Amino acid sequence: MSKKNLILSIAGIAALGLMPIALGNPYYLHLAETILIYAILLFGLDIVVGYTGQVSLGHAGLFGIGSYTTGVFYFKLGLPIFLALPASIAVTAVFGALLALPALRVTGPYLAMVTLAFGTIIQILINEMTFLTEGPMGIKLSKPVLFGQKLGEVGYFYLVAVMMVLAMIVVHRILRSHLGRAFQALRDSPIASDCMGVSVYRYKVYAFVISAALAGMAGSLYAYSEEYISPNTYNFELTIMFLLAVIMGGRKTRSGSLIGAMIVVMLPSLLADIELFRKIATAAAVIGVIAAGITLAKKRKTVRELAVPVVATVAMAMFSYKLENITDWRLTVFGLMTLFVVYYLQDGIVGFVNGLFGKGPKHLIAKEIKIAADDDSAIVKAVYTSSGALLNAKQILMQFGGLKALNQVDLQINKGTVHGLIGPNGSGKSTMMNVLTGIYKPTAGEVEFCGHVISGDTPSAIALGGVARTFQNVQLFGEMTSTENVLVGLHHTFRSNVLDVMLHTPRYLREEKAARLRAASILNFVGLGDLANEEARNLPYGKQRLLEIGRALALNPQLLLLDEPAAGLTAPDIKELIAIIRKIREHSITIILIEHHMDVVMSICDTVTVLDFGQKIAEGKPAAVQADPKVIEAYLGGSVSDELTHETTTA
Numbered sequence: 151m152s153k154k155n156l157i158l159s160i161a162g163i164a165a166l167g168l169m170p171i172a173l174g175n176p177y178y179l180h181l182a183e184t185i186l187i188y189a190i191l192l193f194g195l196d197i198v199v200g201y202t203g204q205v206s207l208g209h210a211g212l213f214g215i216g217s218y219t220t221g222v223f224y225f226k227l228g229l230p231i232f233l234a235l236p237a238s239i240a241v242t243a244v245f246g247a248l249l250a251l252p253a254l255r256v257t258g259p260y261l262a263m264v265t266l267a268f269g270t271i272i273q274i275l276i277n278e279m280t281f282l283t284e285g286p287m288g289i290k291l292s293k294p295v296l297f298g299q300k301l302g303e304v305g306y307f308y309l310v311a312v313m314m315v316l317a318m319i320v321v322h323r324i325l326r327s328h329l330g331r332a333f334q335a336l337r338d339s340p341i342a343s344d345c346m347g348v349s350v351y352r353y354k355v356y357a358f359v360i361s362a363a364l365a366g367m368a369g370s371l372y373a374y375s376e377e378y379i380s381p382n383t384y385n386f387e388l389t390i391m392f393l394l395a396v397i398m399g400g401r402k403t404r405s406g407s408l409i410g411a412m413i414v415v416m417l418p419s420l421l422a423d424i425e426l427f428r429k430i431a432t433a434a435a436v437i438g439v440i441a442a443g444i445t446l447a448k449k450r451k452t453v454r455e456l457a458v459p460v461v462a463t464v465a466m467a468m469f470s471y472k473l474e475n476i477t478d479w480r481l482t483v484f485g486l487m488t489l490f491v492v493y494y495l496q497d498g499i500v501g502f503v504n505g506l507f508g509k510g511p512k513h514l515i516a517k518e519i520k521i522a523a524d525d526d527s528a529i530v531k532a533v534y535t536s537s538g539a540l541l542n543a544k545q546i547l548m549q550f551g552g553l554k555a556l557n558q559v560d561l562q563i564n565k566g567t568v569h570g571l572i573g574p575n576g577s578g579k580s581t582m583m584n585v586l587t588g589i590y591k592p593t594a595g596e597v598e599f600c601g602h603v604i605s606g607d608t609p610s611a612i613a614l615g616g617v618a619r620t621f622q623n624v625q626l627f628g629e630m631t632s633t634e635n636v637l638v639g640l641h642h643t644f645r646s647n648v649l650d651v652m653l654h655t656p657r658y659l660r661e662e663k664a665a666r667l668r669a670a671s672i673l674n675f676v677g678l679g680d681l682a683n684e685e686a687r688n689l690p691y692g693k694q695r696l697l698e699i700g701r702a703l704a705l706n707p708q709l710l711l712l713d714e715p716a717a718g719l720t721a722p723d724i725k726e727l728i729a730i731i732r733k734i735r736e737h738s739i740t741i742i743l744i745e746h747h748m749d750v751v752m753s754i755c756d757t758v759t760v761l762d763f764g765q766k767i768a769e770g771k772p773a774a775v776q777a778d779p780k781v782i783e784a785y786l787g788g789s790v791s792d793e794l795t796h797e798t799t800t801a
Contacts, residue, residue, distance in 0.1 A: 180303065186311055191365050192396055192408075194209075194365055197357050207386075208266065210385065220370040225284070243362050246358050246359045313367065342625035346613060346638050459490070541598065541599050556578045558595075563709065564757070566735075569740070569758075569759065588607050588608055616705075624691075628686050636669040645657070668704070678697055717746065731754055762784040767781065
C-alpha cells in the first residue's frame with residue numbers, strides 16, 4: 151500500500167470512529183449505519199454490474215434472503231449473531247448460485263428479466279410462507295448480544311463499521327487479484343476471455359455468488375439494525391435504487407459504492423424537505439458551473455458539450471425556489487436526476503471528479519523490472535515427443551443455414567512449422583480459425599490436436615490444452631493495462647482460491663509475484679516493456695497487435711494461431727512483426743498464419759494452404775503455391791488461359 155493510501159485509510163477509519171460523537175443524534179447515527187450496510191451490498195453489486203457487465207435486478211431479493219435468514223434463526227431458534235450472520239451469508243450465496251447457474255446462460259435484457267422475476271418470487275414467498283417468515287406480520291428482532299452485553303445504537307454502529315471495512319478489504323483484494331482481472335476481462339471481450347482459458351460462464355457464476363454473499367451479509371446486518379423486517383421492504387423499487395446507486399456513485403470503485411449508498415439513503419429525505427432540496431440544488435448548480443469552467447480551461451470539453459448539463463443544473467436550482475411543496479414533484483425530480491446521471495455522468499460522481507482533475511481509473515502499477523534485452527526465458531519452448539502432425543483437421547464442414555463456409559476441408563499442421571493459410575476475402579480462413587479454437591462447432595468432421603479430438607470442446611478448454619490465438623479484429627481488454635492483459639493470459643498459472651486471495655496467503659502472493667515477473671518478461675519479448683502501464687485502448691494499433699501476441703504467448707501454447715496480424719500495420723511495424731514471429735518459431739512453437747500480405751507469407755511460411763469459397767484449392771511450398779494457376783485465378787478473378795489469350799491477341 152502506498153503512503154498516500156495508508157494515510158487516507160487511517161483517516162477514513164478515524165472518521166468512522168468519531169462519527170457517533172460528531173453526529174450525536176441517534177437518528178442521524180442510524181442513517182449513517184444504514185449507509186454502511188447498503189455500501190456492503192453495493193460492493194457486491196458492483197462486481198456484477200461494474201466488472202462483469204451484467205445487469206441484475208434481483209439483489210433486493212438476495213438482500214431479503216439475508217435478512218430473513220437472520221430473522222428466522224433469531225426468532226425461531228434464538229441463535230446469536232456470530233452464527234446467524236455466517237448462516238445468512240452462506241444461505242444467500244447458495245440462492246445466488248441457484249439463480250446464476252440458469253440465469254447467466256442468457257445476457258442483456260433477458261438476464262434482467264430473469265433476475266427481476268427472481269426478486270419478485272422471493273418477495274411473494276416471504277409474504278406467503280407464514281409458517282417460517284410470519285408473512286405480512288413480519289419478524290421483530292432486537293440488537294445482538296456480544297460477550298454477554300447487548301449492543302446499543304453506538305455499539306452496533308461500530309460493529310457495522312467493522313464489517314463494512316472488512317467487506318471493503320475483501321472485495322478490494324478480490325478485484326485486484328487474478329479473479330478480478332478475469333471478471334473485468336469478461337466485460338471487455340467475452341470471446342477473448344474464453345480463448346485465454348477464462349471460462350466466461352464459470353466466472354460469471356463466481357462473480358454472482360460473491361455478490362450474493364455480500365448481499366446476505368448486508369441483509370443480516372440490516373435486520374438487526376431495523377429490529378423489524380417485513381416483505382414490503384424488499385420490493386422492486388429497492389432493486390432499482392441499488393442499481394442506480396452503483397451507476398450514480400461510479401462503477402469499479404469502492405468510494406463510488408459508498409457515495410451511491412449515501413444517495414440511496416439520503417434521497418428520500420432530500421425529496422421530502424423543500425429547504426434542504428433548495429440548498430442541495432443550489433450547491434449542485436454552483437459546482438456544475440465551476441466544473442464546467444475548469445473543464446473548458448483545460449480544453450477537455452467544448453461549450454456545446456457542456457451547455458446542456460450546466461443549463462439543466464442551474465434550471466433545477468431556479469425551479470426549486472419556485473416550488474412550494476416538493477412532495478407532489480418527488481417522482482418527477484427523481485426521474486430527471488436519473489436521466490441526467492445516465493446521459494451526462496456515465497462514469498458516476500467518482501468518474502466525473504477524476505475526469506475533472508485529469509485522473510483515470512486506478513491500476514496496479516507494474517514495477518520496473520530489469521530484464522536483459524535477449525532474455526526470452528518467459529516464452530516456454532514447445533517440446534514434442536515425436537515428429538509429424540500436431541493438428542489434423544479432417545473433412546471439416548461448417549454450414550450456416552444453406553451457406554457452406556467450409557466444405558470438406560482437410561488441414562494438417564506439422565510440429566515446429568509456420569503454416570500459412572491464405573485466400574481471398576470470404577474464403578473461410580477465419581471460420582477455420584474459429585473451428586480450430588472451439589468458437590464454432592463443425593457441422594461435420596473432427597479436429598485432432600496432439601492425438602486427441604478437440605472439436606466440440608469449449609474455447610477455454612482448448613486454450614488450456616495448448617492452442618492460443620489472436621483475432622482478425624483486435625480483441626484486447628481495453629480498460630486494462632498491457633501488464634494486466636498479459637496477466638489474464640497467465641490466469642492458468644494460479645492455483646490460489648478465493649480464500650487465498652482474501653487472506654493474502656503466501657501461496658497467492660508467491661503466484662502473483664511470479665506472474666508479474668513473467669508478464670514483464672513477455673512484454674519485453676514483444677517490445678512493449680516501456681508500455682507496461684499503458685491502457686490497451688490507448689496503445690497505437692501496431693502495438694495492440696503485438697500485445698495480443700504477447701497475451702497469447704502467456705498460455706504456453708504449442709500451437710499459435712495468428713489471424714491477419716499484419717493487417718493495417720506500417721512497413722516498420724510489419725518488419726518488427728516478422729522478427730517476433732521468427733523468434734517465436736525459434737522456441738519450436740508451431741504457428742498457423744492467416745495473412746493477406748504475401749511478402750510476409752512468402753518470407754516466413756514453410757507450407758501454405760489456399761482456401762477459396764470454403765474449399766482447399768492448393769497446398770505446398772510458398773513458391774509453388776504462388777505459381778499455381780488455381781491460386782492466381784482465385785486472386786485475380788479470371789483463368790490463366792484467358793489472360794494469356796488476351797495478351798496474345800493484344801500483341
